Amino acid sequence: MDQLATFIQTVFDNPPVAYNPVNQTLKGWALYCLRDRGLKVDTVVNNADFEVQSKVGSMRFKVAKSGDALDPDVAWIVLDANGQQAKIVPAASK
16 A cells, blocks of 8 residues: 555544544545544546545545445545444556
């Protein structure tokens, strides 16, 4: 994983608020966590849910509640099997 992906994974390893599917969407929670850590997040992008930008680069993400049938062209934020922890799945190609 590259430097930006590693940092983003640390954001989800220690989120500012826990994910609660009753009160928030996975995408909304991910956006909140990333913006809370000072990352610039652009929600108007083609073929992705959002793009995270930093001084070291940018990554396009989609979010999913399961790791089934993920598009390899974009990075993913996926919930683990028990729905408590988000994991980064990097894109297969850049």
